[in-house]
Amino acid sequence: MKNKYALLILLLLGYFISACSNNEEKIQNDFLFKEYNQGDKIVLNSVNGGSKTLIRTQKGFIVEGDENKVLMFDFFGTFCAPCKEEALELSTLWKNNTKQFFIIGLTHFEDVSDAEVKKFADDYGAYYFLSNSNENSRIIAQILKDINYQSMEQLPFKVVLKNGIYQELTDYWNEGKKTYFYLGKVPTSLMQQDLNLIYGKK
Numbered sequence: 001m002k003n004k005y006a007l008l009i010l011l012l013l014g015y016f017i018s019a020c021s022n023n024e025e026k027i028q029n030d031f032l033f034k035e036y037n038q039g040d041k042i043v044l045n046s047v048n049g050g051s052k053t054l055i056r057t058q059k060g061f062i063v064e065g066d067e068n069k070v071l072m073f074d075f076f077g078t079f080c081a082p083c084k085e086e087a088l089e090l091s092t093l094w095k096n097n098t099k100q101f102f103i104i105g106l107t108h109f110e111d112v113s114d115a116e117v118k119k120f121a122d123d124y125g126a127y128y129f130l131s132n133s134n135e136n137s138r139i140i141a142q143i144l145k146d147i148n149y150q151s152m153e154q155l156p157f158k159v160v161l162k163n164g165i166y167q168e169l170t171d172y173w174n175e176g177k178k179t180y181f182y183l184g185k186v187p188t189s190l191m192q193q194d195l196n197l198i199y200g201k202k
Contacts, residue, residue, distance in 0.1 A: 033138060033141040033142075033145075034138065035142060035145070036056040036138075036142055037056060038056055038057060038058050039055065039056060040055070040056040041053050041054065041055055041056075041064070042054040042056075042135055042139065044104065044129075044131040044133050044135065045131065045133065046129045046130055046131060047114045047117045047118040047121060047130045047131075047132055048118070048121055048126075048127060048128075048129065048130055050129070052064070052065075052066075052104065052129060053065075054104075054139070055164075056142075057163075057164030057165075058164070059146055059164070059165065059166070060146060060161045060164040060165055060166055061073075061139075061143075061161060061164060062161070062163070062164045063102055063104075066102050067163075068163075069100055069101055069102045070097075070100055070101045070102070070160060070161070070162045070167075070195060070198055070199065071101075071102050071104065071160070071161045071162075072101070072102070072103045072104070072158055072159070072160050072161075072191075073103075073104055073105075073106060073139075073140075073143060073158060073159050073160075073161075074090065074103055074104070074105045074106065074156055074157075074158050075105075075106050075108040075140055075153075075155060075156060075157040075158070076105050076106070076107065076108065076155055076156050077107065077108055077109050077110050077155050078107070078110065078112055078116055078117060078119075078120040079110060080155040080156065082155070082156055082184060082185035083124075083155055083156045084120070084123075084124045085124075085185060086156065086185050086188070087120075087121075087124035087125050087126035088124060088125035088126070089188045090103060090105075090126065090128060090188065091125050091126060091127040091128055092188070093188045093191060093192065094127075094128045095127075096192070097192075097195060100195075100199055101195060102129070103128040103129060104128075104129045104131060105126065105128060105129065105130040105131065106131050106133075106136040106139060106140060107130070107131070107132045107136055108136065108137070108140055108153075108155060108157075109153075109155065112132065113132075114132050117130055117132045143159055146166060147159060147166055147180040147181060149180075149181065154183055154184055155184075156182075156184065156185060157181060157182070157183060157184075158181060158182040158186075158191075159180060159181050159182075160194070160195075160198065162198055162201065166180050167180070167194075167198050167201075168180060169181065169182060169194050170190055170193070170194055172184075172186045172187070172190055
């Protein structure tokens, strides 16, 4: 009889421990990342001045008022050497395509002030839209989920969307292959080639 009671107590303890563990995991996951719903709007301010509103589409994002422009998200860090090296080149890419193209840089893997990001922009010629918002991490998590990215992140990291849909890009590191992201520093000449193809798509 004592053995039955002991077994019952162990089973109950196991149930409560399991329930607490599952609840903790759910709370932690909800805290770490909450997905956006279609139609959600996110206002971002640029350290270079101005603001833009992102709108969540069914499977991506567009910029309110610039819905017809091809949108590039660039995940970067002020500490990241390749990000510093390519900043001026990205500014030139944006200026050369300004009628059809928009870049939003999102700080990632760091907790820095807007002043520090502005210094990065001034020091390395990053004159495009740079967001240092608390919302950046959630946007990045959503993008990585959207494209089903499951590998190690590396900065810089870019995705390109047209009409709220992620576009296939040339995989610089695997010749002839296509992917939905640029990983690491990629020549802007390659980005321009991809952009030209994307502009021609309906």
